[in-house]
Amino acid sequence: MLAFRLALRNLLGAGLRTWLNVIVLSFSFIIIIWTKGLLEGWDRQARNDMISWEVGGGQYWHSEYDPYDPFTLTDSHGQVPAGLEAGVTDGSLVPLLITQGSVYPRGMMHAVLIKGIPPQQKVIELPTAYLEAGEGDVCAIIGEAMAESTGLKEGDYVTVRWRDRNGTFDATEVKIAAVFKTTVPTVDVGQIWLPLDKLQEMMLMPGEATLLIRGPEAGPPPVADPWVFRDQDFLLSDIETIIKAKGSVGLIIWGILLMMAMLAVFDTQVLSIFRRQKEIGTYVALGMTKSQVVGLFTLEGAMNSVLAAIVGALYGIPLLLVQAVKGIKIPLSSSDFGIAMAERLYPVYSLWLIGGTVAIVLLVTTAVSYWPSRRIAKMSPTEALRGRVQ
Template sequence: MILNMAFKNFIRQGMRAWLNVLVTALILIAVVFALSLLNGFQAQALRNMASTDVAGGHYRVPGFDILEPTEWEDLTLPVPDKLARLPHSDKAEVLVQQGQLFPNRRLFPVQLRGVEVEQTLLELPLEPLRRENPEVGPIIPVILGTKMAEEAHLSVGDTVVLKWRDRHGAVDALDVRVVDVVPLINPRIDEGVVWMRLDHLRTITDRPNEVTWVAVKEPVGSIAGFEFQSVDALMSDLLTLLRHDRRNTRILWIILISLAAISVFNTQILSVFKRQKEIGTLMALGMTPERVVRLFTLEGSFAALLALVVAVILGVPFFIWFQGVGFDVSHLSETGFPVREKIFLDIRPWEVIISTLVTVSIVIAVAWAPVKKIVRLDPTQALRGRAIT
């Protein structure tokens, strides 16, 4: 009986009730969308980092730091037999050295990164280098990322002087030709990086069979002379940034839920104030204050329950449409995020369930809070409309 009466009273509220339902539904959709979009962005960023650079971790020369280029020349070692025996699909040997380009009579410090062209572990567009002669000729072929080519004002077919220092400290120089400019989704391997064949870089720096690190598909245990750096360690800066983004998303989630709660709370306060005579009549006819409180709480709770239905009706088609078009993040090409393509929602059921339960619980709680004072009302004052001022 109370449930039926509460529903009829809710419907009689008219536009005010349905606005509460719509606002709560839109807020629930916004919460799920924000969380899922962040999940999709994070998953894509981590996947791009792993597929282009990190893989399953690195076996690095101890003490190597990518932010200390003056130390790179002293931190190379021969490839251990245990790693050399791995198939090309499970490892990628990388040698990093410091160099200088001289495009258009300008000095441009660069990172010379040599990678074995036979490897298939990292998703790198190395096909033009695979076609080149493994012997070093008078002109060395190199590949640049689009961002690097833009900063250096170089394009496919351009020839420029490259200077470097070999293992003995001798300075040498040769011409290099840009055989391809490729879009790289990971800025770590684009800005300031010149890609070369590993055998070419080893030859010109006189470092036969030496590497700076070996990226592996899976760890193979401890290796003498090398230290293993896990995926989390190599992505620590990105993971920290993503944790901050998730914290900011939680703040947004709290703000949105608060808006839904304030909307329902305001409606309940107004409803109790305007319906004092109705409350007094119900109590005079024998309805206990506790049942009256339950009646008004149920009325407020219908806003949350119907909001779930509306959220499903509006949200499911929207999410299906969004998964078909994605979210363009090409503007991030100017930042350090390893995401340049469209991202899509990564909807996690447990997040949807928790968000829904929390939203419904808070709305029901704020529907009950304003009407709990009904228990202390004097029926005679309520009949006069003076119980609440």
């Protein structure tokens, strides 16, 4: 306790010098957390985009549905199971009907997936409201990648051909009501979105769907046999694997950042021992054992990082919080990319990241403080008292 009080008094007594060190160290804290948060945010962006554009809070699949085998689409549709009808009515479940077809822009045939979705849905970010434009036209929306590969623009009319549930060919002109921008290719490449009721009518499948997307904040999913509930973990497993792999890369970056913090402490600690030999001599002369002196200096070093953590929290928490909420605008030269939400990067600071960083920096600074302090043990107290450099 005495050592603790003494260490604190020494630190605060050193005034300007301590505060300089503390501020520098606190800055390292913030940078470590910030950098790691940005990297994590970057890794998670794809995941978050997939949730908000496609996955929602999980999906119910028709038992025959297999997204990787388009041939299953012929059979993978059916009436929404009774237990889920209420969700569809209140909008917490969004039914999707998917079928194969072709579009014929500029006299060329492109095989596509035709997806029907209720225009008024609010669960995923697709701008489905454009599907309601109407005035006799059947309105469709497509993504930018699809627009680019087909050469279609907003306002264009294009012929869509499909086969209904009997295998009979049908075709109609649809108007491209909007071209949306997304980072999620699985709602963009090779597909065209139509109003659900229109597609049901076209396919002779009234009230039928291929899958249902849940809202993200709904509670535990009701069972709806024979439809299968696929949770977020299932639907995002590919991307999670990639995030995990990237996480280990981030670990190395984190290591370098920790070394930076170490350097900050090491520098000041070595200096302080070098400059405070007289003081050390005095402590020893006053009867403190060498290990007590080493302890005192180690404690001082460690306290540096505690103070740094407190100071860092004072300005860091608001700073990082603002970032996490508002995101950072990545300045892109070409507005042509125009992927609006991707321009902003939202750092993700996990509790593990913050707690771990503080704990490890504390541990490391203590160790780094201890290391130069060991020299004290080798000092002869009289020489130290005289201030002789050893």
